[in-house]
Amino acid sequence: MILLLSVTIGLSVIAIFPNFSEAQSELKTFITHSGKVIRTTGDVIDPLYTVSTVEFDPMEYLREFNYGEVSKLADGTTVREYTIIAEDDKVMEVSPGVFYNVWTYNGTVPGPTIRATEGDLLKINFINNGSKEHTIHFHGIHPAGMDGVFEAVGPGGGKFVYEFEAGPVGVHPYHCHVMPLEEHIVHGLYGVFIVDPKEGREPADEMVMVLNGLDTDFDTENNFYAANTIPFYYQHHPIQINSHELIRIYVVNMVEFDPINNFHLHGNLYEYYPTGTDLVPSFYTDMITLSQTERGIMEFVYEYPGKYLFHAHKVEFSEKGWVGIFLVNDSSESDDSDVEYGS
Amino acid sequence: MTVMWNMAVSETSKFKVVASGVIPFAFVVVMMLYIFGPGADLLDLGVALPEITIEKVDFIDSEIQATVRNTGPISVQIAIADVNDRIQPAAVEPDGFLDRYETALVRIPFEWNEAEPYRIGITIDDGTRFEKEIESAAFALEFTSDLVIFFAIIGTYVGIIPVMIGLLWLPFIRRISKSKYHFFLALTVGLLLFLGIDAIEEAIEVSNENLAGSFNGILLTATVVVISFIGLYYAGQKLIDRADSSKLTKPVAIALMIAIGIGLHNFGEGLAIGAAVGLGSIAFSTFLIVGFALHNTTEGIAIAGPLSKDKTLSKKSLITKLIGFGLIAGSPAIFGAWIGGFSYSPFSSVIFLAIGAGAIFQVIVVILRLIREEGDKNLSGSSVVAGIAIGMLVMYLTSILV
Structure with missing residues (x-):
């Protein structure tokens, strides 16, 4: 009886007071959405606001x-x-x-x-080092044998x-087209292909944003969304731009599983060129909806300096990483002579 | 038996006995060392999948707290916390690295709304997300004297008072014939059988809902039920054996055992009530309280049954014993409610429920033996059969109220 009782008490003590691993003493703080300061003796896990870097640098990729x-x-x-070399073993x-x-x-x-001017002859040496x-x-215009579908x-x-031959003018995606296609795309085999018009475009601060998702637990639902792969990156690393300067974004939606994605800009509206094929904008808006591989060019100028969000207005996506900040600097204080366009 | 055998042999053969016991054991050690040492490649088959279990979610002021346990075969690192599948900044205490079975507290600052459902998700280093759904958010109970008293009152209402009321049937049981008395004992068996099955069902349900697969919920329940049963059986037999030589009469000893068994069972009921209040399902726990109270009056009858047989007890001593047994059987409900309300843990709930079930089955065996000793050798008399059947039915019908 006593034995039974002590076993019972022992087991329940273990169960009631779980064996927490050894405590840390250093007090850390972090700030929540609402600005509340939280103190903890443990680890802070905050991919949203904590300035952190990973192997891939979206800031470098951007321009x-x-x-x-x-x-x-x-x-x-x-x-x-x-x-271009393909690999499939990298973690x-x-x-x-x-x-x-x-x-x-x-x-x-x-x-x-990949960027070229309309009419250029492109030669892409593809090497597959994967397994x-x-x-x-x-995407674009080319002979059937160059389509990357039947030539595994x-x-x-x-x-x-x-x-x-590079064409037509615009912004296009490229991606692997081996079956199962969804698997090859969601694992990351895609990129952006820009064809500039022969006459060029107006000089601008140009950037590329691929809207993508990551299904890290393979349940055909994205665990993360992002502009350029790393969730929340441009939120804790705001993109620095200048006021009164033309900004041009080549945006390509590569999100799988979810039928649509979108792009909302704060404190401003943008001229939108669907697929970038036309030199006259189709919309002046702060919200575009993009289906799979739908893409276009956005152009805007900020008048007032400060911090402006840009994000998916499908809030689920923005709260899982597809959110960023433009930090607009006052151009009167900076030199904007480095603005150029194309090659 | 080994001891006697050992005494019969000489010193050298004693050494042989020890050696023959130790040598196979030594081989077992060598075998284990090999598989973890040079033979480790043998085990390197397949991919070990990490697993964590969110065992508990507490809602406190502007914060949601999840207790997370690593229930998989390999260590994990907690990477991301989310609420309703939306990523939130969070703190992990003491740290995010969890070895097997280690736990951590994930604190997510969040302005939650009362009575709304929430899904709490934790993503680990390999990108796998684990989730626990809470049907209705409610403030976690804080340890205040008001609540301590509140649970004590509820425990008394559910445990002690109904058992005492049940004991009031004692004078009635005392005056009836032997076959009617057997009926009441058999009725007790029926009641207890129902409670035992109920406790096992509850234990399995709790383990299925809240315990990770690695705890082997059903086998955990079975193991604890059996250990509880044989432990109490052994202790109870000692008590009855001693009863002949001590002041305790045999009926009193049996009644005491029934009271202890029912007490262990009522502890489990207290846990269920405390947990229901703690989890915010207040309306549900009102039903639980009323149901258990009605249900538990029958437990008083179970104790009164054997006690009524003892004609030697003086009135005063009988009343003291009744009150004592009522407290033994009923008061654990209070402790159960405290533990269930203030520090609910699914693991301890399963353990306590299983101990209660084992205790109940042990009491059943003792009562059946009593009936056989009283004359119904085959336990096939109409009063016994009817008693068990009616006992089960009564319990089933009162359980619908819960």
Whole structure:
């Protein structure tokens, strides 16, 4: 009886007072949505506001354009040569403390932003260093054999050269087109392909935003959403822009599973060029709705300095990472001579 | 038996006995060392999937607190907390790294609304999200003297008073014939059988809803029921054996055992009530309280049954014993309500419910033996059969009220 009783008491003590791992003494603080300061002796897990970095740098990706190795044909046509290597074994920290197997073009999600001018001859040397078949399927106009659908490139160093003329003008996605397609896309095999008009566009501070999602537990629902892969990144690393300066965003929606995504800008409206194929804007709005691979070009100028949010107005997406901040600096204090357009 | 055998043999063969016992054990140790040491590759099959269980969610002032336990085979790191699938900043105390079975408290500052449902999610380092749904948010109970008294009153109402009322049937049971007395004993068996099955069902339900698979809820329940049963059976037999030589008469000893068994059972009922109040299902716990109170009057009859047999007790001593037994059987409801309300843990609930069930089954065995000793050797007399059947039915009907 006594034995039974002591076993009972012992077991229940263990159950009632769980064995917390050894305590830390240092007091840390963090601030909530409503500005409340929380103190804790434990770990702070705050991907929203804590300034943290992971392997991939969305700030670098934002304004990085790959123009390729440039050469000229005898007739004066510009030839641009790119090398893209696919891999599928990389485990990347996608949000502080969360590790996910990404499939990459040139080591990043999204892959490099390929940029050319309409009419250029493009030569894309594709190497598949992954363990599965992969391809590159460009949206745009090209011969059937260059479509990256029926020409699967074998794993372990398989090669293929995509050759076609850049066009039409606009912003397009490229992605792997091997079945099961959804798997190859959601793991990260996609990127942006920009075709500039021959006459160019007005000089602007240009950036690329791929709206994407990450299904880290494979339940065909996204656990995270983001502009450029890392959730909340541009919230704790605001994008610095200048007032009275033209901002141009090439935005591409690559979210899977959810039928739509959208882009809302605070304190301003933007001229919107769907798919970027036309040089005249179709809308002047602060809200566009984007279906899968739907994309376009946004142009706007901020008059007043300060902090402005941009985010999905599908609030579920913004509260899972697709939210950022433009920090508008007063241009009278800064030099805006570095603004340029294209190559 | 081994002891006797050992005494019969010489010193050298004693050594042999020890050696023959130790050698296989030594091989077991070698086998285990091999599999964890050089043979570790053998175990390196497949992928170990991490698992955590959100065991408890408390709603306090502007904050939601989740108690998280690593119930998987490998260590995990807590990476993200969310409320209704929306990511929230949070604190993990003492830290986010959890070894097997280790727990942490995740504090999520959140302006929650009373009586609304919430889904609390925790994402770990490999990106897997685990969730617990709360049907209706309510303030976690704080340990105040008002609440302590409140639970004590409820425990008294549910446990002590109904049992005492049930004991009032004693004079009636005393005056009836032997076969009618058997009927009442059998009725007790029926009542208890129902309570035992009920407790097991409850234990399995709690473990299914709140315990991780790695706790093996059903087998945990079975193990504790059996240990509780044999432990009490052993202790009870000692008590009855001693009864012959001590002041306790055999009927009193049996009644005492029934009171202890029912007491352990009522502890489980107290836990259920405390937990229901704690989880904010107030209306539900009102039903629970009324139902248990009605239900528990029958438990008084169970104690009164064997006691009525003892004609040697003086009136005064009988009354003291009745009050004593009533307290033993009823007051654990108060302790149960305190624990259930202030520090609810699904694991301890399963343990207590299973102990209660084991205690009940032990009491059933004792009463059946009493009936057999009283003359109904096959337990097939009409009064016994009818008693058990009616006991079950009465319990079923009163349980609908809960």
